[in-house]
Amino acid sequence: MKRLSLILAAVMLLCMQSCGQRVEQQVSSESEKNLTDVRLRQDVTPLQRYAYKAWYSETMRIPLAVSWYLTGNHVTGNFKRKGVAFHPDEDVKGNPVTTFDYMQSGYSRGHMCPSGDNKWNQRAQEESFLMTNICPQNTKLNGGDWNDLEVLCRTWARRYDRVYIVCGPVLRGNTHKTIGRQRNRRITVPEAFYKVVLRTGKHPAAIGFIYENNGSNQPMRHAVRSVDEIEQLTGIDFFSSLDDDIENRIEAKSNLSNW
Secondary structure (H helix, E strand, C coil): HHHHHHHHHHHHHHHHHHHHHHHHHHHHHHHHHHHHCCCCCCEEEEEEEECCCCECCCCCCEEEEEEEECCCCCCCCCCCCCCCCCCCCCCCCCCCCCHHHHHCCEEEECCCCHHHHHHCCCHHHHHEEEEHHEEEEEHHHHHHHHHHHHHHHHHHHHHHEEEEEEEEEEEECCCCECCHHHHHHHCCCCCCCEEEEEEECCCCCEEEEEEEECCCCCCHHHHHEEEHHHHHHHHCECCCCCCCHHHHHHHHCHHHCCC
């Protein structure tokens, strides 16, 4: 009888631990979902993908925000971009953007959620090449300073286990350059790009960056901005599910040395 009681107690303990793990996973999953949400004033089409979310403008034909969380385990993997083609997103209305709309435009097809953050999963890698994750980006920026920031975010994901990222175009004024040969297929060219990064845990912090959409040399220290500054510039509310005290404190700061 005593032995049976010990066995039953062990089974109950395992069940409690298992239930606790499931609750923890659910809480973690819900937290990840909320922290990658943004609030936009513009009319957009929200798109839920396997590894990221996009808020797509049907009129400008570019995403205004793309968000995801990046873990230390996401920065490596066997699912690389070789053989994966850019492809239209059939979930949008009207004429979906195709890779041919960028031909002879002078601009690169710039990933917002980068291919390099999606080597951990085949579906994630393929969906990163949807044209609703792409903006017209200066070729030198795409392969230079912007790429350097993407690499740094992967370093932070390894260092802090997990970071939350949102990026997208900066659109200044009411008129913008466009690309595309057909009038009904014109794509807006952003004047610049933003990226905001959040880490949680015992020492939460957030930081932002602005890079002009041109081929000039833009040192990272000059690109640093506070999240508050980028919210004012874009009209987008980031990380709103954070406790207000934490959100207000970390979004007002922009110190690259703290990372």
